Amino acid sequence: MEFALTEEQQMIQDAAREFAQSVIVPVAAAYDDSGEFPAETISQAAELGFMGIEIPEEYGGSGLDTISYVLVMIEIAAADASHSTIVSVNNSLFGVPFLMFGTEEQKQTYLKPVASGQVNGAYALTEPQSGSDAHAMRCKAMLSEDGTHYTITGKKSWITSGPVAKYVIVFAQTFHPDGESKGISAFVVDADQDGFIRGKHEPKLGIRASATCEIELENFKCPVENRIGEEGQGFKIAMTVLDSGRIGVAAQAIGIAQAAYDAALEYSRERKAFGSAIGSFQSIQNKLADMRTRIEASRLLVMQAAWDKERSKQTGARITLAASMAKLYASETAMFVTHQALQIHGGMGYSKELPLERYFRDAKITEIYEGTSEILRMVIGRLETGLR
Ligand SMILES: Cc1cc2nc3c(=O)[nH]c(=O)nc-3n(C[C@H](O)[C@H](O)[C@H](O)COP(=O)(O)OP(=O)(O)OC[C@H]3O[C@@H](n4cnc5c(N)ncnc54)[C@H](O)[C@@H]3O)c2cc1C
Numbered sequence: 001m002e003f004a005l006t007e008e009q010q011m012i013q014d015a016a017r018e019f020a021q022s023v024i025v026p027v028a029a030a031y032d033d034s035g036e037f038p039a040e041t042i043s044q045a046a047e048l049g050f051m052g053i054e055i056p057e058e059y060g061g062s063g064l065d066t067i068s069y070v071l072v073m074i075e076i077a078a079a080d081a082s083h084s085t086i087v088s089v090n091n092s093l094f095g096v097p098f099l100m101f102g103t104e105e106q107k108q109t110y111l112k113p114v115a116s117g118q119v120n121g122a123y124a125l126t127e128p129q130s131g132s133d134a135h136a137m138r139c140k141a142m143l144s145e146d147g148t149h150y151t152i153t154g155k156k157s158w159i160t161s162g163p164v165a166k167y168v169i170v171f172a173q174t175f176h177p178d179g180e181s182k183g184i185s186a187f188v189v190d191a192d193q194d195g196f197i198r199g200k201h202e203p204k205l206g207i208r209a210s211a212t213c214e215i216e217l218e219n220f221k222c223p224v225e226n227r228i229g230e231e232g233q234g235f236k237i238a239m240t241v242l243d244s245g246r247i248g249v250a251a252q253a254i255g256i257a258q259a260a261y262d263a264a265l266e267y268s269r270e271r272k273a274f275g276s277a278i279g280s281f282q283s284i285q286n287k288l289a290d291m292r293t294r295i296e297a298s299r300l301l302v303m304q305a306a307w308d309k310e311r312s313k314q315t316g317a318r319i320t321l322a323a324s325m326a327k328l329y330a331s332e333t334a335m336f337v338t339h340q341a342l343q344i345h346g347g348m349g350y351s352k353e354l355p356l357e358r359y360f361r362d363a364k365i366t367e368i369y370e371g372t373s374e375i376l377r378m379v380i381g382r383l384e385t386g387l388r
Helices: 005-033 039-047 066-079 081-101 104-115 234-270 282-315 320-344 346-350 356-365 373-385
Strands: 121-125 140-142 149-160 167-175 181-191 196-199 212-223
Touching: 005 039, 005 066, 005 081, 005 356, 039 081, 039 234, 066 081, 066 282, 081 167, 081 181, 081 234, 081 356, 104 167, 104 234, 104 282, 121 181, 140 196, 149 167, 149 181, 167 212, 181 212, 181 234, 181 356, 196 234, 234 282, 234 320, 234 356, 234 373, 320 346, 320 373, 346 356
Parallel strands: 121 167, 140 167
Antiparallel strands: 140 149, 149 212, 167 181, 196 212
């Protein structure tokens, strides 16, 4: 078993850390405050190849491995979770469907500009009445009589990068002209085309600079060439993609937790109470011990999942169990660690002058999107027992 990073992985980690600390950290609080999409810093991330880390170079990406993706995500999230959300959607939720199920033409036309960071991508699975229960989606794609295109109609909600995306992967219930249902299919749509309507922006507790909105498709004409995979394969595509996405969210959670832990450790050495550094009190040391231990355990789980994913590129094996465990544990660790770190800072933890309250607000989303903790426990439990 080998725990050391390769020279290349080490270089990527250093480059991501340098970029995140020198470029993102100085602007993170202002973007959180305004809720504005950080277009400038995201285009700088694209120049470094971070918008398509695992995407092969011929499709506009950096052609690196999953461990490198995790390392970059941790560093960017440690600087600002909003930025890491935007990076994660482009890389995992938008990129993976094309890599695993897309045609050569789709990869050249849609993946390349997104992986190179020229434009943003988004992934639209959730609807107002269906989140965890994606099967209950109502968005409809009706095949035309001549079989050349689908007409898509429906509403999607909570779409990350929805307000800025050029291309969006949309999942819809598919029907043939005779009314026969073909199940859920996946499509790539161009947001500049007629029938694509961006709805209300979602006001949010955290990751405020990652733009999120509703999307409505109104008689949207989508050529059959824009279907990703086969008719009826959409649910499988959505779930397979979430396996990869969950590794990214787990890495994001570790980055947020690490930043909060580092701040708390430093504060515990400097802040004095009753004549001593608060870090000398056993109850504070106990908190730090639990925080550090959970972060390191999360790191091992996400590295295991990343390693499994790298191998799965050859074997095609699903990585649902490893990815679900990594996301479940890392996201709950991020909530635990940011809570404890805020407490260690006392009143200053509650102040907007320090980033602690932002870490605390940002951490919560990692327990919700791409599979809530309840759903992940259900997935893990079902895989373990073989029962439904
Ligand atoms: C900031 C943000 C960004 C997002 N970005 C995207 C995006 O880019 N694309 C996209 O498609 N979606 C996105 N989402 C949607 C997100 O994936 C869903 O919010 C999430 O899957 C939960 O769905 P829901 O909100 O409908 O909650 P529900 O499914 O209604 O769940 C409500 C509660 O019930 C629990 N629950 C539901 N079913 C069960 C069960 N069987 N057993 C036990 N408990 C259960 C849940 O765990 C949760 O606690 C985003 C959401 C947010 C908040």
